[in-house]
Amino acid sequence: MHPIRPVIGAAGIILAALSFSAAHAQGTDQLPAQRDLMVLGAWFAGDSRWDSIEQAYFEGRQRREGGNERDAVDFPRRDLTLERLATTDLLALRASVAGAPSTRWRFTATPEGVRLARDDAPGCDLLLTRAAASFTGSTGPGCRAPLFLDIGERTILLGPSPARATRYLKSRAFTCYVDIPGVGGGRAIPFKRFGPFTVPDQGGSARFDTHETPPRTLELRLRNVAWAYNNAPGVFTRNSLTLYIAEIAADGGSKELAYVFGEPKAQRIGMNLKQLLANCAMVPLKDAKPEF
Structure with a gap:
């Protein structure tokens, strides 16, 4: 006695193939x-x-x-x-x-x-x-x-x-603060912190008055400099994220004290002039995650 084997005709094979194709189709091409x-x-x-x-x-x-x-x-x-x-x-x-x-x-x-x-x-x-x-x-x-x-x-x-x-x-938004004086090396020196300030990196700024007598008005600025032309013959001037510190006079004039620069994609930038420390980061200090 021979076992009964199911016979699938050509029409069944075509139908099965169509069903498989529909189930695994890429869908309808879009505009x-x-x-x-x-x-x-x-x-x-x-x-x-x-x-x-x-x-x-x-x-x-x-x-x-x-x-x-x-x-x-x-x-x-x-x-x-x-x-x-x-x-x-x-x-x-x-x-x-x-x-x-x-x-x-x-x-x-x-x-x-x-x-x-x-x-x-x-x-x-x-x-x-x-x-x-x-x-x-x-x-x-x-x-x-x-x-x-x-x-x-x-x-x-x-x-x-x-x-x-x-x-x-x-623009990218940075959170910045300034310490006066700029403490470093783990020394327990009293300092005054100004900020936090939210400063965009396309020309954003923050002004504050120091605790000195008489107080000074300082300004922190950020620019992600995209050079429109080179600043020397035969040299390709590279773009840079730049942090500026300036002093604002009573008549509104600005005197640049210092600036630092780094990679344009950098997410942190800072300087320590000892008389002051400035720090800017896309991730605020309180939200920083442990690194290994």
């Missing part, structure tokens, strides 16, 4: 813009602050010897805040440039690319296309509020045209 929109959503997962101090500073420096951002004419210093909005849209931001009304940016995916609509300019949408490391687009001809936008993870160009665009760099 490239939907993927791009997810990249933008990751870049702007929360609120962010941007500043154009580097563009303004290097323009001012070229205009006169010893110039700075206050001497800029074509590209005066501006700051930009992007607030992530809770919405059913995949991505919506409230954009606020200091001194101007805020507006909502709404991003949607279309077959042509990522479309950006602005509340303050209905009908003047931008179609953003992906470049090497950013998304760029301009409003069409006839728009009453022309806009050029090149938006990257850490840099934004924003203005009425590429030639007139303000260059914003993304």
